[in-house]
Every structure is written in structure tokens, then in C-alpha cells.
Amino acid sequence: MLKSVLNVGILGTLVLCLATASVSFGAILLGYALPCYCFTGLLVLLWALKLLLCRRVSWVWSPMHVPVLLFAGYTALRYTVSPIEYESRLELFHVGLYTLIYFLVACNLFRSRDREVVVTALVVLALGEAAYGLWQYRAQADTVLWLDRGETYHGRASGTYYCPNHLAGLLEMALGMLVARLLVHRGQERTLQSGLLHKLYEGAAVVFIALGLFATLSRGGWIAMAIALLVLLVWAELARVLSSRLVIPVFIGLIVIGFAAWSVPRVRDRIEQDVRMQLEPIPGDSPIQLVAGLAGRYPMWQATLRMIRDRPWLGTGPGSWEWFHLKYRDPRLQIRPRYTHNDVLQLASDYGLLGAALLLAVWGCYFWHAAHLTRRGETNEQRAFALGSVTAVIAIFVHSISDFNLHIPANALWLVTLMGLTVAQNTGDRGRRTELTGPAKFMIGGLLLAVLAFGVWAGAVLNLGARHTMQADDANQRSEWAQAVESGARALHYDARNPEPHAQMGDAYRMQSAMAYDPVQPPERQRLALLAVAAYRRSLALNSLQSDVMLRLAAAYELAGDYGGAARTYDEALAVDPNNAFTWLRIGMFYRRRGDTGRAIEALKLSQRLNNIEPIAEKYLQEIASESAVKP
Secondary structure, three states: OHHHHHHHHHHHHHHHHHHHHHHOHHHOOHHHHHHHHHHHHHHHHHHHHHHHHOOOOEEEOOOOHHHHHHHHHHHHHHHHOOOOHHHHHHHHHHHHHHHHHHHHHHHHOOOHHHHHHHHHHHHHHHHHHHHHHHHHHHHOOOEEOOEEOOOOOOOOOOOOOOOHHHHHHHHHHHHHHHHHHHHHOOOOOOOHHHHHHHHHHHHHHHHHHHHHHHHOOOHHHHHHHHHHHHHHHHHHHHOOOOOHHHHHHHHHHHHHHHHHHHOOHHHHHHHHOOEEEOOOOOOOOOOEEEOHHHHHHHHHHHHHHHHHHHOOOOOOOOOOHHHHHHHHOOOOOOOOOOOOOOHHHHHHHHHHHHHHHHHHHHHHHHHHHHHHHOOEOEOHHHHHHHHHHHHHHHHHHHHOOOOOHHHOHHHHHHHHHHHHHHHOOOEOOEOOEEEOOHHHHHHHHHHHHHHHHHHHHHHHHHHHHHHHHHHHHHHHHOOOHHHHHHHHHHHHHHOOOOHHHHHHHHHHHHHHHHHOOOOOOHHHHHHHHHHHHHHHHHHHHHOOOOHHHHHHHHHHHHHOOOHHHHHHHHHHHHHHOOOOHHHHHHHHHHHHHOOOHHHHHHHHHHHHHHOOOOOHHHHHHHHHHHHHHHOO
């Protein structure tokens, strides 16, 4: 009785964990992910209680367990020597979360009922997200729940996710599972009529979710789904799950749908934003031109390849791509992306080829297990689920080659859950479930309680620190300097290794110094400026690659009257981020104020060349030219 209650509790809590992660903006920020973290803690507790209190507890062995554990351990080791502690700690926290969910699912949810509940939850969630997304698409809404997402994704469906591409990731997984069930699964309905009705419901859900995927206008999502469905048909035919008489018509249907989609002007225009064919190419030019979308990603991919070349084996450190990329970024890219829009390259850059090899082993073991489940001799339900899982995994993996779906916690959690449910199943003579003996049960149960205690502490530190850091930022935006300093100090009380609270406190002191100009009392301005300098230096001690903080530190040095310190700091910012137009603009303005017109003009011309869209540098150059013209 107790075991049944705990099993139901684990299944229900898992569904709540996955659903809350998705509807909370994909759990992209620590504050939004808090409900998901709480449900994960409850899951670990229920699993530990099951091990400690129930007499008979089984588990299944899979070769996939080994590389999963090795990758988690490797992440922990890389964290200990990471040059950017905070970012690597956040990455380690999420890797630990995914590892726990994978093992919990693989060891506990092996019944067909468990798979049915999770798939139903995924489909219902996808239907709700698709409905919300279609409303956003139809109404041309630029809001997600209570947040304004601006015009960046105007006219595109994103559901409760901030970015439409990440909603596409969720819908791809749901669509993959649902199409496989529609084609392969034969239910246990008692009458032909009920079975047909069930297939009609599934077919309607496939159409509705497909419309939601269309409304995201995610080119990567469309291409990934098409590739995954083709793999499904080929795999199903090779495994003799579907006959050629069904595979061929479905394949032809996909081609017809593709041509029909291409005839829609908005779809065609959306794809042509990435790649445009030159029917009459100019001699010497490629017949294929990269434009807009891919043209923005391609420079990041090139820079990441150079990063991998310089640190091939161990990488730069978990979660550190954003900061190391500054030194390598293409001059044409004047934004500061957090992700490289290619999870494969970012993985190799952060973790090195050793980490990439471990994850490659995870994927290999997963597909090996799925292949055994789709062979003859397994139940129809198992074969249908394995094919659906493979389709979902391939879809989001292919999409992640041009995006960063695997860095969205909600989608990553759904992915490891589907993989865990696949591994949890028996595969004929292999992978039989075995009972855990008494010592092993108590040892694993005790370990889970220890992990839970550590996770609660680590999660509380991260969340409380992030919450007060955000409050400090908000206070700075409202010009409430005292409140910003207080919130920053409170954030450091909870998480002293986060560099951002120091930077927020530095901003508060610097802005007070800039506004405290009084020729009669210059010491107050200098005192505040020196406090800002100290705060910024503490932030840089925790993350020495923050070029934006270096620019603010240089401004604080200038307010304090230390012009040599300002000049040195500008040089340090250039060493970290040499192709930043804004840095050169700030340097030009600094030398202009110092009366060094030659250096000012040189720096402003570099800024103008790096960013010829915004005319700020050109404006200052014109002012300098005008000043020179009026001088006798």
C-alpha cells in the first residue's frame, strides 16, 4: 500500500514539476524556476522514502547510466577549477537537476501506466501552449503572460515561453510522440468504434499542435520536425513496425505538406530570411547566400570553433561561453549573446572534447536501448513509445544545432524524462529489473537525503542571491541608490561569490558620485567614486572577463580623478573584448575630454567602422571637426 502511494506521488509530482517549468517562461531564470525546483526536491524525498521504507524496490540496469554519471562527475570536477565560479556553479546545479530526474524516472517509472500519464501530460500541455501561441499569432500580441517581450518576436507564437523557438522545441517533442502513437500504437479498446474514435482524437491533436508549431515561425523547428518524421518512417519500416504500404503514403503526404507550406507567402519569406538562392549568380559568388538569421549565427559558430581549437580537451569551463566569446567574436556582431545558438558547439566549447565524448556516449546508449525496444518481440505499446521518444529526441537535437533549446531547463527536463522512460523499460532478455538488497537500498536512500539537503542549501543560496541582485538592479533603474546598495549587500550575504551584486553596488556609488559635483566639496564626489572603484574591482575579481564592468570601472576612476587608472582599465577592456564598438566609443570620448584629439579621432573612427548602423561615433567626429574648424 505504501509503495503504491509513493509511486503515485512520484508520478504526479513529476508531472507537476515538468508542467510548472514549461508554464513559468521555460524556467529560464532562477526565480521563475523556483516551483520546479521545489517539486524536484519533493521527488527526491519521495524516492528516498520509497527506498528506506518499502521492503521490495527494483531498478533496471542500462549502459546509459555510466556516461550519465560520468558526465555529472566531470561537470563537478570542471566546476572546481572553472575561471568563472558563479556561471559554472549555476551550470552544475542544472546538470545535477537533470541527472536526478533521469535516474528517478529510469528507476521508478517503468509501467505502461507511467508512460501513458507522462505522454498525456505532454500532449495536454502542448495543446494548451499551441492554443495560446495561435492566439498570439492571430492577435499579433507582444506579451507573454504578464511580461512584454517587445517587438523582437512580433507576430510569432511563443506560448508561455519568451522565445518562439523554445516553444517550437516543446511542440516538436509532443508532436514526435503523438505521430508515433498515431501510426504505430494499437490500443486495447474493446470495440472498433472506440479505437477509431481514439485515433481521430490523436489525429486532431497532431493537426492542432502542428498549427502551433507553424505559428512559431521557427525555421529550425520546421526543419527539425521534418527530419525527425523522416527518421521515424525509415526506422519504423526497418524495424518492421510499419509496412511499406503505410510508410510510402505518409512519406508522400509529408512531401505534399512541404510544398503546400512553401506556397504560403509568410513561410517562404521566413525561410528566405535565412538562405536565398541566386538563380543567376554573379561570377565568383556562391549561388547560395546567407542572410538575416543564419548570417547572425554563422559568426558565432566561427568564433566558437576558434575557442574549441584553443582549448580542445577540457574547454573553457561549464557555462562560460558567454564571457570567453567576447575575445573571439566577429566584429560584425555587436550584440553580446549568452548562447552560441548551437548547443553542440557550445557543449564542446564549455566542456571540451572530453565532455562532448561523454554526452555522445549518452546518446549512443540511448539509441541502442531504443533500437532493442523497437525490435520484434516487444509489446506494441513499448515499440510505439520508443519510436515516439526517438522522434522527439532527434527533433529537439536537430533544432538545437541552430538554437539553444537544451539550455532551456523546461525543454531539457522533458528530454531527460522521455529518455529515462525509454531506458526504464525491459528489453527482452536484456535490462531485466532486479531488486535492490537491503544495504544498497539504505545506502542509496541515505545518499538521496544528503543530496536533497545539499540541493536545498545550494538552491536557496542561488535563488536568494539572484532575487536580491534583481532588486538592486531595479533600485538602480529607479535611481534609489541607497536601496540598491542595501539590496546588493543583502544579495552578497546569501551568495558572496556572485559578481553581479558588487557591480550593482558600484553603479549606485558611481551614479551618486556623478551627481554629487560640487566645486566647494569635491571630497564627497571622490569618496563615492572610490567606493564604486572598490565595488567594481571586487566584481572583476570574481569574473575578470566582464568588459562592461571594466567600462564602468574606468568611468569611476575618472570621477575619482585617477585618469591613469581609467586609461589602464580601458586597455584591459580591449584585451577582453577587442571588437566592441561601444568600448572604442567610450575610449574616444575619454580622450576627447582629456584633450587628446588625435587618440579620440582614432578611437571614434574604429567605433564607427565596427558599428556603422548607429551614428553616435560619427556625431562626435563631426563635433570634433567643427571645433577644429572654429579654432584660430
